[in-house]
Amino acid sequence: MSEVTHTKPVAVAAPPFSFTQVLPWLIFAAMLFLVAWYFISAEQGATSLLSGTAVHEWVHDGRHLLGFPCH
Secondary structure, X not given: OOOOOOOOOOOOOOOOOOHHHHHXXXXXXXXXXXXXXXXXXXXXXXXXXXXXXXXXXXXXXXXXXXXXXOO
């Protein structure tokens, strides 16, 4: 017959980190979010940075998905 042995589960602790270690990544993520938000919400409108309609066409479905009117 086989013998069943039970072992205690090993607790895994998350490594410690400080807010100052995470802050640059939070700022980077926030900047990426703001750039994406600008292109989806305002580009090709009154505050257009790029000429033409290419950016508008690339983010067209995203605008409708998020509820931004574009036409």
